[in-house]
Amino acid sequence: MTTTTNLPSAAELHTVKRAYDVQRIRRDFPILARDVRGKKLVYLDNAATSQKPQIVLDAIARYYEQENANIHRGVHFLSELATSKHDHARQIVQKFINAPHAHEIVFVRGATEAINLVAQTYGRKHVSSCDEVLVTAMEHHSNIVPWQILCDEKNAKLRVAPINELGELIMAEFEKLIGPRTKIIAIPHVSNALGTVNPVAKIVELAHTRNIPVVVDGAQAAPHTKIDVQSLGCDFYAFSSHKMFGPMGMGVLYGKTELLEAMPPYQGGGDMISSVTFEKTIYNKLPFKFEAGTPDVAGAIGLGVAIEYLNAIGMDNIAAYEHELLAYATEKVSAISGVRLIGTARDKAGVLSFVMDNVHPHDIGTILDQEGIAIRTGHHCAQPVMQCFGIPATARASLALYNTKDEVDALAAGIKKVQEVFS
Amino acid sequence: MADLRDLYQEVILEHSKAPRNYRELASGQSAEGFNPLCGDHFTVFLKLENDVVNDVSFQGSGCAISKASASMMTQAVKGKSKTEAKKLFDTFHKLVTEGDANGDRADLGKLAVFSGVSEFPVRVKCATLAWHTLKAAIEGKQGSVSTE
């Protein structure tokens, strides 16, 4: 089965590996060539969503032009083709995160739905009155609210592990908060507001000595770092396709087989059953038990191609390139007087959050936008993080594999322009 | 292309740096306004006498546009009747959504400097947050208003 057509050949790949050719990568993303507001687009809002390479766009178009049919239920050619492409995408995801089995990859709408799925199935089954769910102070709302809903329903308690002034988890405090009533620990792999990379494997170790499962929100990790769920040891791992160069409306929940097997289904409908009578329904095997209804087949195919694109460049190469770019951006931006970085963890990925003396982030965003520079301003769906730092909002530049030092320079020049306007 | 100077007029920048009537009122009524998207948060305090705005002030945090708008609003509505204040909001709202061409500029006085906001649709909520909050205070609404 061929799913990719214009990925680099092995020889070409070798060159990419030797020298990270960012200009060549940029040419794969048609949107990066456009102008906005009469200026060259400088897209630094990757933590909100990433842009898509042409091969992903082509794969989606090809699916609807040439391959579209419903899956799992046809005897005809196209249905078989669509089914096998959908299955293949699952295998690509499995390998990408080094999951032991393809049936441990559940396709969902995004990280948000993945976390809600765990809360509503595993959570409802295992959390009862006076139990506790432990999260961190650097959570995206999507790793807070599903647990809050669960805790409200069960009369359980949501505990929050604090962070230090750098935006790192305080591990001693974290450990103290794990108690006899802790039933679930949910943490972000990488914080979207601060960029902090959390010591997931270490937390998993702490949790597992007490038999507590760990849910990892990997939405901001997937586009930047190699993910290995076996070496992390986590029980669940959630991420979104659209933040890793795949289409929107698509996402992944990884779960360990024994946990997924024991969980009640999430939604009811077609595809998630193996037989239905009005007396009794027998649920389908994994992962289909959790995939009620017609899935986003084009989305899964698009995600698979996005992953193959990342694999061709190499996650290690991407991580190394971005690490250097983030260091450059950190140096450039923090050198501007009157600018303060929010989130200076020792281990960081992709995100540069900052505030400026006497200028509100919203005004920063508007002025940078006039320069064609797209950043995000606000609380980044992480209001508790803002409270920790005693600020209402930040301006956030977030990097991806196609950003360049020139773009960082444009950002720094834009920030100086902001200061001119407000001088 | 929209010009930044249309938005960040000198008067607006000046008011954002040194907002007028930035204080609490000991008596009277108040309302809170939020813009959850950018974290702007203001309280507008109001003293009415015979349906006339006898005193008005505000406190809180927000961007330059929202702060300047709150500051200039307090100056503009002081001494106006409830009905006049609400009518002024309507005219102001028209200005920031539709721009100069429509609406009656003369009624707005100094507030006309906000006409540039209409070129920046995402900033309309900033410019109107204090006004929405004022309206809630006038109407004696409980709780807080939100722009979302």
Ligand SMILES: Cc1ncc(COP(=O)(O)O)c(C=O)c1O
């Ligand atoms: C850390 C983190 N978790 C979860 C999410 C939610 O992702 P989605 O909206 O794609 O479900 C985001 C998106 O901003 C995020 O940054």
